[in-house]
Amino acid sequence: MAGIKYEIIKTEGVISESSRGWTKELNLISWNDRPPKYDLRDWAAGHEKMGKGITLSKEDLKNLRDILNEMDL
Template sequence: MAEIKFEIQKSIGAISESAKGWKKELNLISWNGREAKYDLRDWAPEHEKMGKGITLTTEELKKLRDLLNNMEL
C-alpha cells in the first residue's frame, strides 16, 4: 500500500473529542502534494493516525455552510 503524505496547512478547529483523545477536526490539508482542501476527520492526539474523513473544496464548504445555516434545529 502506498504511503499517504499530508501537510496540515491550517488547523481550523476541533468539533469533538473521544475518551481516547481522538479529535474530530476541520483542517486545510494538502494530500500527496496536491492543492489543499478542507478536511473533516478524526485524528489521534499527535496526528500520527487518522480515521476516515471527507474532503471539500472551498466551493463545497461554502455550500455546506449555507445548507447548515438554513437548517432548522
C-alpha cells in the same frame, strides 16, 4: 497511512473529542503535494493516526455552510 503524504496547513477548529483522546477536526490539508482542501476527520493525538473522513473544496464547504445555516437546529 502508508503511501499517503499529507501536510496540515491550518487547523480551522476542533469539533469534538472522544474519551479515547481522538479529536474530530476541520483542517486545511495538502494531500500528496496537491493544492490544499478542507478536510473533516478524526485524528489521534499528535496527528500520527487518522480515521476516515471527507475532503471538501472551498466551494463544497461554502455550500455545506449554506445548508447548515438553513437547517432548524
